[in-house]
Amino acid sequence: MTEPNFKISAQWPLHAGAGERDVAHIRLRAHGETLSRLLDLEAKEEREYFRTSAVSLAFWFADNWWRLRYECLRDGRFPDADWRMRHELTSVSGGTRWPPLMFRRLLILKKVIRQETLEEQLEAA
Amino acid sequence: MPRRKPPSRSAAERSSESDRRDLRSPPPSNQERRLLAAKASLGPYSKHKKNPTAYKLKAYEGLDEDRTFCDADADFTPADLVRAPDLLQRGISAGLFGHKNKKGDPSLLWTVDDNGWIYEACITNPGYGDYHAYPVLRNEAIARKVLARYREYVENANEPALEPSLKNAEDRYS
Numbered sequence: 001m002t003e004p005n006f007k008i009s010a011q012w013p014l015h016a017g018a019g020e021r022d023v024a025h026i027r028l029r030a031h032g033e034t035l036s037r038l039l040d041l042e043a044k045e046e047r048e049y050f051r052t053s054a055v056s057l058a059f060w061f062a063d064n065w066w067r068l069r070y071e072c073l074r075d076g077r078f079p080d081a082d083w084r085m086r087h088e089l090t091s092v093s094g095g096t097r098w099p100p101l102m103f104r105r106l107l108i109l110k111k112v113i114r115q116e117t118l119e120e121q122l123e124a125a
Numbered sequence: 126m127p128r129r130k131p132p133s134r135s136a137a138e139r140s141s142e143s144d145r146r147d148l149r150s151p152p153p154s155n156q157e158r159r160l161l162a163a164k165a166s167l168g169p170y171s172k173h174k175k176n177p178t179a180y181k182l183k184a185y186e187g188l189d190e191d192r193t194f195c196d197a198d199a200d201f202t203p204a205d206l207v208r209a210p211d212l213l214q215r216g217i218s219a220g221l222f223g224h225k226n227k228k229g230d231p232s233l234l235w236t237v238d239d240n241g242w243i244y245e246a247c248i249t250n251p252g253y254g255d256y257h258a259y260p261v262l263r264n265e266a267i268a269r270k271v272l273a274r275y276r277e278y279v280e281n282a283n284e285p286a287l288e289p290s291l292k293n294a295e296d297r298y299s
Binding site for chain 2: 020022023050051052053063080081082084085088090091093094095096097100
């Protein structure tokens with residue numbers, strides 16, 4: 001079985017008490033690549049997860065799933081702030097570091113003899 | 126046996142973590158700004174201090190998140206705390222209110238420092254206007270929206286002292 005194109009893994013502390021079940025170690029992967037790899041300068045280590053509120057992330061995906069899945073960038077123009085706030089992970093919440101990831105629909109135009117077809121896929125770039 | 130329509134599920138109010146970050150639109154009235162300015166205050170919070178003891182705060186004991194820091198990220202030192210009330214008033218005067226309220230207070234506010242750093246203030250004590258703040262990082266989209274409104278405010282305020290903050294912020298978040 002192949003790995004799904006996009007995967008979110010969240011790991012919570014084993015013995016998290018009440019009120020300690022929000023922050024998780026979150027890892028994002030797409031097409032077999034880790035998108036959340038970072039260098040923790042303080043701990044002097046490289047890790048593949050970031051530590052933040054899994055609840056906030058879940059709400060953000062729930063609030064924006066349609067736009068993430070179906071909304072593309074028109075004409076390749078640089079997106080405005082409103083668009084970025086619905087498509088960039090750094091907009092989830094303030095006061096926490098989020099990976100600088102943008103999710104958008106990718107349109108691929110293919111000429112097939114006399115007709116054009118659109119293929120779509122979710123790109124995590 | 127006839128089926129009965131089940132009772133409607135009560136919609137639970139979402140937690141604060143789900144608050145979408147955005148500016149209030151249209152901007153708050155002058156009266157709203159005056160009312161908030163009269164009661165709002167900004168207090169330091171150890172969660173967003175790399176070295177909380179330097180601010181005479183206890184060490185942060187909350188969950189181990191990848192937090193942003195006023196001191197380590199924005200070089201906002203304990204000596205800068207005396208400027209905090211003026212910075213908060215600046216953000217309120219500029220109408221940089223978040224679009225959601227908690228007990229009558231905006232749950233989020235923003236302000237722009239002279240050195241160009243934007244700070245996001247989050248309500249600590251709803252209803253009393255107590256806030257704590259943390260820096261907005263360069264890659265956060267909300268910075269563009271805050272700057273657009275702040276630019277309009279500065280251009281109409283006729284206060285030359287505000288101009289460096291606008292110029293420096295536009296450089297920092299470009």
